[in-house]
Amino acid sequence: MARSKYDLIVIGSGPAGESAAINAAKHGKRVALISDRERVGGNCTHLGTIPSKALRHYVRQVMQFRSNPLLREFANLNKPSFPEIMRHADRVIDEQVYLRGNYYEKNDVEVIQGHAEFQDAHTIKLGKKGPILHADYFIIATGSRPYRPENVDFTHPRLFDSDKILTLDHSPKKVTVIGAGVIGCEYASIFGGLGCKVELINPAESLLSFLDWEISDALSYHLKDIGVRSRHNEEYEKIEYRDDSVITHLKSGKKIKSEIILWANGRAGNSDGMGLDKLGIEPNKRGQLHVNERYQTSVENIFAAGDIIGWPSLASASYDQGRAASNAIFSPEEFVAIDRVASGIYTIPEISTLGKTEQELTAEKIPYEVGKAFFSNTARGQITGELVGMLKIIFHFETLEILGIHCFGDQASEIVHIGQAIMEQDGQANTMKYFLNTTFNYPTMAEAYRIAALDGLNRVF
Structure with a gap:
């Protein structure tokens, strides 16, 4: 039986909601978390980060088998279909839900299923016949969903978005991705x-285009290498549906025939149906909420975090934003703004970046130099066969301060965090010389930092 009064009610059980609720509970507060799903985890666990990255991992394993002379024959005899790979991803989802549920139970966070609608700044109602709950504070962490323009028929069996694609029941031969x-x-x-x-x-x-130009170019090259044709400077105009195919009409007059279409043209915040208009909170045209530097909305006791507020729309950042919003309410002295985030892009190969790009530094007229390490030149890369990739470190020409880290290739989203830890240091601790004065295990991918540092410092000394 739900209590009727709480110190904090968190709406949404994704990364931002989870960290906000558990952080408040650890500060001794009475907390309820509202989930509009029967199982916790939010869109991140059920439709977004977890299934897509698990899917990517298994596809990448298939690619590795095919490229390995010892395993190629086995891979060709056992070619998995999209639904078969998706069933493996479902296992990860189930395990994540179990873990997340345990976290709430151990921290005495009450999880209540339902759709929350504000009655006033301190009151929500769960559905038409659900209970009415009160709280001193609220954190909205309802996440986002694929943007669906009204002129696109998402009920058609050949048209998918990033949610619906997880239900695909076959392996298509040709796919058009719009966006x-x-x-x-x-x-x-x-x-x-x-x-x-x-x-x-x-x-x-x-x-x-927000990536460093070399990383963007590398992505284009390797996508082309696996059968992806990138049509730049092209925009969708309309879709023509046929019994056995679908035709995408572009504004340039071109037509593209494919088996299915994946619409991947942006996200929209899950803010509709929450009664925010009663409070004077106005979402933008994509359903996102505006907050100040402390994640506070225009209503004093209502905060928001995660994808619902837009940038950077990363699960990792959402965890930190949720905790920060909770601290802003209950522990202001612990509040830390989330302003520099390492991005992870899980293409094949993956990408991760942090800090400035060459384009940005050139525009700002900051003198810089670059150090690079190619994975094909590392012993670990040669042993594992992961020869595609590069670590690029951009640093100040005079002070040697690290200004940007850009990584493309296997384990890029792991490798970037070594450089991130150094970038966060003060003064002389944040320079390229750190990588020369530190012993890295050999052979490892982390050794790429030493190689890149030697390459870069040779250019300035």
């Missing part, structure tokens, strides 16, 4: 890795 953002590029590489022909529709001049 070349992070999600579009990730799924393009997944389908390419499965042997599908992929058409990637990109309205920009290059893929993921």
